[in-house]
Amino acid sequence: MGRNPCCEKMGLKKGPWTSEEDLTLVNYINENGHDNWRALPKRAGLLRCGKSCRLRWMNYLRPDIKRGNFTREEEETIIKLHQELGNRWSVMAAKLPGRTDNEIKNVWHTHLKKKLNKKPQPGTERSENRIRKTESFDLDTDRSSELHSSSEISSVTNTTATIADEVCLNTYLDESFWSEVFPGDDSSATSDFSSGNSDYPFQVSMDALGSDLNMVGGTDFWYDLFYKAEELIMLP
DNA sequence: AAATCCCACAACCGCCGCACT
DNA sequence: CAGTGCGGCGGTTGTGGGATT
Numbered sequence: 001m002g003r004n005p006c007c008e009k010m011g012l013k014k015g016p017w018t019s020e021e022d023l024t025l026v027n028y029i030n031e032n033g034h035d036n037w038r039a040l041p042k043r044a045g046l047l048r049c050g051k052s053c054r055l056r057w058m059n060y061l062r063p064d065i066k067r068g069n070f071t072r073e074e075e076e077t078i079i080k081l082h083q084e085l086g087n088r089w090s091v092m093a094a095k096l097p098g099r100t101d102n103e104i105k106n107v108w109h110t111h112l113k114k115k116l117n118k119k120p121q122p123g124t125e126r127s128e129n130r131i132r133k134t135e136s137f138d139l140d141t142d143r144s145s146e147l148h149s150s151s152e153i154s155s156v157t158n159t160t161a162t163i164a165d166e167v168c169l170n171t172y173l174d175e176s177f178w179s180e181v182f183p184g185d186d187s188s189a190t191s192d193f194s195s196g197n198s199d200y201p202f203q204v205s206m207d208a209l210g211s212d213l214n215m216v217g218g219t220d221f222w223y224d225l226f227y228k229a230e231e232l233i234m235l236p
Numbered sequence: 237a238a239a240t241c242c243c244a245c246a247a248c249c250g251c252c253g254c255a256c257t
Numbered sequence: 258c259a260g261t262g263c264g265g266c267g268g269t270t271g272t273g274g275g276a277t278t
Contacts, residue, residue, distance in 0.1 A: 016246070016272085038263065054264075055247065090266060101266075106245055 013047045017056055021046060025053055026061050059100045066098030070107050078104055079112055 028044035034057065037050035046053060059065075070078070074096055081092045089101035089108075096104065 014248075036263085050263085051249090051265095052247075058265095059246075087267065102246075105267075110244055 011047060012049050012052075014052070017060075021048070022056070022061055025056060029057060029061075055102075059102045064098055065100065070099075070111075074099065075107070075112060078108060079116070082108065082112075 024044055024046055028040065028046075032043070034040055034054070037054045040046075040050055041048045041053050044053075048056075077096060078092060081095060085091055087105075089105045092104050093099055093101040
């Protein structure tokens with residue numbers, strides 16, 4: 001007798017979760033816990049398989065999940081952990097409170113791997129251009145001519161010296177780095193509320209709201225809340 | 237304005253290890 | 258010990274939305 005595939009049963013719903021389903025799942029777990037994922041959907045009245053419920057809860061609905069983009073420090077941790085552990089996403093997630101293995105996996109494949117792959121080889125035209133860009137960097141302190149390393153730049157700009165120092169300087173001297181150095185050049189920086197960059201004042205305010213964010217809601221709910229909070233913060 | 241491309245991320249799938257019988 | 262069920266994990270895919278042509 002073979003094992004039944006998880007969602008083989010007819011009538012079970014697949015695809016994106018609705019806010020109603022989210023609410024049903026969260027209400028049920030809050031009242032009854034989740035000791036048996038297999039039985040949970042039936043008990044809760046959901047037309048989903050247990051695996052789908054578990055995934056939705058673990059990756060999205062848990063109250064302790066941190067929302068927003070990854071900070072530089074988190075990215076640094078992921079890169080270092082990946083060097084040590086390889087693709088052991090769940091182990092990494094255990095070391096990054098509020099982050100899920102799925103989230104870490106996604107950010108690795110969509111951001112960090114590309115960044116590392118962009119690492120220029122010493123002596124190439126690209127790296128030479130970046131070095132020139134670094135050396136011509138103009139700061140209020142007029143120390144640009146003295147700057148030759150990422151840590152020196154970062155010590156002035158309060159960006160992330162450690163990540164660049166420990167991983168690779170040129171990897172991080174890309175567009176995102178410069179947009180942080182010159183936030184005024186990026187008009188979206190101060191209005192992009194989905195940005196998790198803690199350098200921006202609204203992110204600090206969102207952190208302060210953290211306890212109030214531990215509630216039920218789908219994607220639309222969160223974005224609505226973010227934009228409402230943004231409006232408040234942007235008000236004089 | 238429409239078509240196409242690209243990216244980010246939520247969700248699914250199949251496999252594995254462990255506990256239980 | 259073998260069979261079974263379940264939770265958990267990592268790889269992969271589907272899709273929506275923004276960017277580009």
